[in-house]
Amino acid sequence: MLTTRRTPVGPLVLLIAFTFFSCHPVLKKEAGLPGEALAPVRFLYPTFHDDMDKDSLISALKKNMEYLNTLDAEELFYYGSRTVTAREVKESQQAFLRLIAENPDPKAFNQAIRNNFLILRATGRAGNPQVLFTGYFEPVFQARLSPDDAFKYPIYKRPDDLITIDLSLFKTALKAEKIVGRLQGRRFLPYFSRYQIDEENVLGGRGLEIAWLKDPVDVAFLQIQGSGRLRLGDGSTIHVGYSASNGLGYRSIGRYMVDKGLLRLEETSMQSIRKYLLEHPDIVKEVLYYNPSYVFFQRLPKGPLGSIRVPLTPGRSLALDSRLFPKGALAFISCRKPCINGRGEITGWTPFSRFVLNQDTGGAIKGAGRADIFWGHGPYAETVAGHLKHDGELYLLIKKP
Numbered sequence: 001m002l003t004t005r006r007t008p009v010g011p012l013v014l015l016i017a018f019t020f021f022s023c024h025p026v027l028k029k030e031a032g033l034p035g036e037a038l039a040p041v042r043f044l045y046p047t048f049h050d051d052m053d054k055d056s057l058i059s060a061l062k063k064n065m066e067y068l069n070t071l072d073a074e075e076l077f078y079y080g081s082r083t084v085t086a087r088e089v090k091e092s093q094q095a096f097l098r099l100i101a102e103n104p105d106p107k108a109f110n111q112a113i114r115n116n117f118l119i120l121r122a123t124g125r126a127g128n129p130q131v132l133f134t135g136y137f138e139p140v141f142q143a144r145l146s147p148d149d150a151f152k153y154p155i156y157k158r159p160d161d162l163i164t165i166d167l168s169l170f171k172t173a174l175k176a177e178k179i180v181g182r183l184q185g186r187r188f189l190p191y192f193s194r195y196q197i198d199e200e201n202v203l204g205g206r207g208l209e210i211a212w213l214k215d216p217v218d219v220a221f222l223q224i225q226g227s228g229r230l231r232l233g234d235g236s237t238i239h240v241g242y243s244a245s246n247g248l249g250y251r252s253i254g255r256y257m258v259d260k261g262l263l264r265l266e267e268t269s270m271q272s273i274r275k276y277l278l279e280h281p282d283i284v285k286e287v288l289y290y291n292p293s294y295v296f297f298q299r300l301p302k303g304p305l306g307s308i309r310v311p312l313t314p315g316r317s318l319a320l321d322s323r324l325f326p327k328g329a330l331a332f333i334s335c336r337k338p339c340i341n342g343r344g345e346i347t348g349w350t351p352f353s354r355f356v357l358n359q360d361t362g363g364a365i366k367g368a369g370r371a372d373i374f375w376g377h378g379p380y381a382e383t384v385a386g387h388l389k390h391d392g393e394l395y396l397l398i399k400k401p
Helices: 011-021 054-068 086-101 106-116 194-198 216-225 253-259 270-279 281-289 379-387
Strands: 038-040 076-079 082-085 117-122 131-136 140-144 153-156 163-166 178-184 187-190 209-213 227-231 237-245 295-300 317-319 330-340 346-360 370-374 390-399
Touching: 054 086, 054 346, 076 086, 082 086, 086 106, 086 330, 086 390, 106 117, 131 330, 131 379, 153 216, 153 295, 194 281, 209 216, 209 237, 209 295, 216 227, 216 270, 216 281, 216 295, 253 270, 253 281, 270 281, 270 379, 330 370, 330 379, 346 370
Parallel strands: 131 370, 140 227, 317 346
Antiparallel strands: 038 117, 076 082, 117 390, 131 390, 140 209, 153 209, 163 178, 178 187, 227 237, 237 295, 317 370, 330 346, 330 390
């Protein structure tokens, strides 16, 4: 009679198997600290393949260097639980620039990254280890520098009475926490809401208007994107970009419209929101005022600029939660992008991956499971920005000590 002999499986073998074949750990609650937002990668490395041209990556890195060069060399950044100086970040990105200049083959390139860089993976959302990617772009709107019967909805520059307080000056546990408001006598109050600014005209008569647009929905979408081009009556164009916000929490008008039964979740996009509001002007104020957050702008010589004050690079600039992720970080993402036919219609979605830089942030981009990709301007950028809502992976790279 034949018998089979089973070889005992030791604890080390089980541990290795578990590490290689189990899924990434799932957060039980949203990350609140940098150490919770990023986890070191030890075995399950991504394949570092970039779907864009090398010149755009080099350009984005050089713009990033402009930001890093403004910092004190010993200023600290938090890459997960690891503390890194600005000097180390700069040296890391210089090393990466040298690596891509050598133009190694894909296998050698991936091996060089694993040998020389620490890879940290974003831990995602509570209950989901992946990152939700969305997109934004630089829209173009018709505008005037003086109001008339058609152009009567202003965008404002930052008011002088808007005050930002760094709470870490009062309590070290509140590092990177800020509060925005205004003084009324001896009282510090929240700044005016969207309803107060647009409906009650509380900022009128103060000379804060930069330009006037045709439609309040245009104003709201310009604020959501954070920057844009304004085409004036004489054919010239001015650039405007984010200057400040009123500090009130961002609330999604798309989510509100879904909850009210005005749109189905699967059809919600920037384009479908605009179409519905155009066809139902009686509900515009209700929808827009649901979001109390309000953005103030500044004129730019060219644009747009990210939160680290360098020009954004289409497809290469990323917006992340600045409380959790280090500004100016080199990152690698994998997600999906749309395939678009000659009529501008999405015919499907295809995987992509590329290197990007963390150069921006946004009111809706909160937590370790959210990322926003800047796509530039034009029809393709608008289509992607309006429809991208896909899970993917986000990694940060920093040179090994």
